[in-house]
Amino acid sequence: MTTDTDAAGTAGNASATGTDTKDTARGPADTRGTETAGRPTPPGRSRPTRRTIAGAAAGLAGMVLLVLLPLLNLSLPGVLPGPTYTPGSLQLLAMCMLMAAAALTYHLLLGVAGLLSFGHALYFGAGVYGLAIILQNLDIPLLPAMGLTLLVVIVLAHVVGSISLRVSGIPFAMVTLAFAQAGSVIVGRNPDGTTGGDEGLTLRTDNLPDFLVGVVNTRNLYWLALAVLVAVFIVVTWVQSSRAGHVAAAVRENELRVRVLGLQPYLVKLLIFVVSAILVSIIGMVFLLLQSGAVPRAMSADLTITLLVMVVLGGVGSRWGAVIGGVFYTILDQRLTTLANSDAIDALPDILRVPLSEPLFILGTLFILVVLFLPGGLTGTAQRLAQRRNRRVRGTGDDSTGMDRTATSREILEESA
Amino acid sequence: MSTVVLLLFTGLGLGALYFLVAAGLSLIYGLMGVLNFAHGAFLTLGAFTGWEIARRTGSDNWWTFLLSLLVGAAAGAAFAAFTEFVLIRRLYQRHIEQVLITVGLSLAAVALFDGIWGTDPVFIQGPAWFKETTEILGARVPNDRFVCIIAAVLVLLAMVFFLKNTRYGMIIRAGVENRSMVTALGIDVRKAFTLVFTIGGAAAGLGGVLASHYFGYVSPMLGGSLLIFAFIVTVIGGLGSLTGAAIAAVAVAVLQQFANFYLGGTGDFVVVLALALVLLFRPSGLLGRTS
Numbered sequence A: 001m002t003t004d005t006d007a008a009g010t011a012g013n014a015s016a017t018g019t020d021t022k023d024t025a026r027g028p029a030d031t032r033g034t035e036t037a038g039r040p041t042p043p044g045r046s047r048p049t050r051r052t053i054a055g056a057a058a059g060l061a062g063m064v065l066l067v068l069l070p071l072l073n074l075s076l077p078g079v080l081p082g083p084t085y086t087p088g089s090l091q092l093l094a095m096c097m098l099m100a101a102a103a104l105t106y107h108l109l110l111g112v113a114g115l116l117s118f119g120h121a122l123y124f125g126a127g128v129y130g131l132a133i134i135l136q137n138l139d140i141p142l143l144p145a146m147g148l149t150l151l152v153v154i155v156l157a158h159v160v161g162s163i164s165l166r167v168s169g170i171p172f173a174m175v176t177l178a179f180a181q182a183g184s185v186i187v188g189r190n191p192d193g194t195t196g197g198d199e200g201l202t203l204r205t206d207n208l209p210d211f212l213v214g215v216v217n218t219r220n221l222y223w224l225a226l227a228v229l230v231a232v233f234i235v236v237t238w239v240q241s242s243r244a245g246h247v248a249a250a251v252r253e254n255e256l257r258v259r260v261l262g263l264q265p266y267l268v269k270l271l272i273f274v275v276s277a278i279l280v281s282i283i284g285m286v287f288l289l290l291q292s293g294a295v296p297r298a299m300s301a302d303l304t305i306t307l308l309v310m311v312v313l314g315g316v317g318s319r320w321g322a323v324i325g326g327v328f329y330t331i332l333d334q335r336l337t338t339l340a341n342s343d344a345i346d347a348l349p350d351i352l353r354v355p356l357s358e359p360l361f362i363l364g365t366l367f368i369l370v371v372l373f374l375p376g377g378l379t380g381t382a383q384r385l386a387q388r389r390n391r392r393v394r395g396t397g398d399d400s401t402g403m404d405r406t407a408t409s410r411e412i413l414e415e416s417a
Numbered sequence B: 001m002s003t004v005v006l007l008l009f010t011g012l013g014l015g016a017l018y019f020l021v022a023a024g025l026s027l028i029y030g031l032m033g034v035l036n037f038a039h040g041a042f043l044t045l046g047a048f049t050g051w052e053i054a055r056r057t058g059s060d061n062w063w064t065f066l067l068s069l070l071v072g073a074a075a076g077a078a079f080a081a082f083t084e085f086v087l088i089r090r091l092y093q094r095h096i097e098q099v100l101i102t103v104g105l106s107l108a109a110v111a112l113f114d115g116i117w118g119t120d121p122v123f124i125q126g127p128a129w130f131k132e133t134t135e136i137l138g139a140r141v142p143n144d145r146f147v148c149i150i151a152a153v154l155v156l157l158a159m160v161f162f163l164k165n166t167r168y169g170m171i172i173r174a175g176v177e178n179r180s181m182v183t184a185l186g187i188d189v190r191k192a193f194t195l196v197f198t199i200g201g202a203a204a205g206l207g208g209v210l211a212s213h214y215f216g217y218v219s220p221m222l223g224g225s226l227l228i229f230a231f232i233v234t235v236i237g238g239l240g241s242l243t244g245a246a247i248a249a250v251a252v253a254v255l256q257q258f259a260n261f262y263l264g265g266t267g268d269f270v271v272v273l274a275l276a277l278v279l280l281f282r283p284s285g286l287l288g289r290t291s
Helices: A006-017 A021-025 A028-037 A048-071 A087-112 A121-137 A142-164 A170-189 A215-241 A243-253 A255-260 A265-291 A301-314 A319-340 A350-356 A359-373 A377-394 A398-416 B002-032 B039-057 B062-091 B095-117 B143-165 B167-177 B179-184 B189-215 B222-237 B242-262 B267-281
Strands: B133-136 B139-142
Touching: A048 A087, A048 A215, A087 A215, A087 A243, A087 A265, A087 A301, A087 A319, A121 A142, A121 A170, A121 A265, A121 A301, A142 A170, A142 A265, A142 B267, A170 A301, A170 B095, A170 B222, A170 B267, A215 A243, A215 A265, A215 A319, A243 A255, A243 A265, A255 A265, A301 A319, A301 A359, A301 A377, A301 B095, A319 A359, A319 A377, A350 A359, A350 B095, A359 B062, A359 B095, B002 B039, B002 B139, B002 B143, B002 B167, B002 B189, B002 B222, B002 B242, B039 B062, B039 B095, B039 B189, B039 B222, B062 B095, B062 B189, B095 B222, B133 B143, B139 B143, B143 B167, B143 B189, B143 B242, B167 B179, B167 B189, B179 B189, B189 B222, B222 B242, B222 B267, B242 B267
Parallel strands: none
Antiparallel strands: B133 B139
16 A cells, blocks of 8 residues: 555654654644644644634635636637537536546545455446436435435445455445445346446436526536535545544554454444445435436446546545546546547557557556555655755755655555554 | 256356466465456457467367467467566566556557457367257256366366476465565576466466357457456455365356356346455455465
């Protein structure tokens, strides 16, 4: 596991030095007070007042911009297919939001609890197909239908989670994959015509509120997706900083130690698993509304792998990493698909044309390169660059030796693990 | 009765394919702790090269078939050795990163196969004998099943012989048991890693050629679909155990065939159920070490 990033770094610090646990577990506001005690300053938080204010202002401005985006006429050639108010661009942006939110729920599993699950698509797909099937067959409004779907997902997540958490590590990955595969097979088999098989299901819009139906209302769906992303981010932050989140992070670092302390890793892991499943199923439901249809891909192992790639690209253990990874991947995937069909690629000789016309080949290769050369993903690399710059500005003082020491002790820990 | 025999042989043939994939997976996991998602890509590459050979040398011929088996296995082995040597080797002891690398590799490889050979299944022909049937206890069993079974049994015997009676085999077995002790004895385990990957890749490539005859077609998705069942087989059989993989492969495939026939196409579902039961009552698998 990469330890350079935000949360993982904190936990690594704590277990490496032992005494820092209390301070590092708290937010930046608390660390400010204890900074003078000769402890290595956390990088990037050197001048908290000015930075935090600037950061908050930038965040607020960004948020306002995102909310207003459907009303503006901005063009980002090469990134978006058209000006920001057009349905095509809004659809892509909404997809970015949803994928970023889904990556956040995967971050809860992998980054917080250290659970490498290959079955996350099962719950996403359960949200998509559950809602689609309920709307298709029952005459109930949207919200009760969503509640009913949620109920199904909660039961499903408890059953699958309690079985697959009996094993951990790599076997856990295999078992979750097997369960997700069973779900995917059921969808493909199309029992009694409920799932539509390979064709998928078209969303029945009879019982939907009008403002969510039709291409004209894409902007409402965009706002919905944005709201989902913000809500998921808040919930994930809350879970991560709750007691359960701390125990889960501790389990990731050293399960035996948690058990010795008298806590129950199994229950905490199950909790994280179920919360993450519930969140991703809600995202799945909004995905259904956005796509106005359920497709088998929503429940395939490919989707889980996509989420995994997003989280790793962004940086394992970092919430912003998951968001950035989700947005980056979705846009890149869309752009590469457009590129693959362009004339410029068609004109190339075969040996270049074949790989370049396969978006997944480029994404897969990029992913391998990131894992090999950029541990910590995009955010981890950005952090490291910022650190290096800071160090150069302030010269080599206590800071760098302190950081080196932590780095060495981390390495020792990793080797012994 | 004849249906039961037919299902049994079909199941055994499928089990042979599962075994060829699972054997490599299980050995690799047992020795190195790597869950190899790219194993399906090894298989698909083997299947496609085998098909290319058959296409270029005339398919209706036993020599061509044997040649395609050899070349398919060699292609799988080369791809696997390349993977280990270039990608996995840099990340020893970092299991999650190793899994991620193989995930990325399988994405990229399948996409590349899509680009080269197209996404549609390519239909394949073997020697005419494959299409004929042999009558056993009143059941007309297609002959390609026997080829799969015989090949898998030969691979199993060869692997067992290699592991039991050669120096490197013993190093591999010792490494599965206790890798740090082997390293402490001054043996370079890394050679064994490359070797295990190569053997696993060869078995997968061979399995790919056989699978293309068993199913009658090759497609870039071939490896992925077999890989998931191979994962189930390795977990049920016990990670790191070759015999466990063999037993579980046969059990899973036969169970799947029978459930598909008698329980209305629920084979895949029943297999996952079996996996859940094994995990509930014996989390380390049938022949896995209890830890």
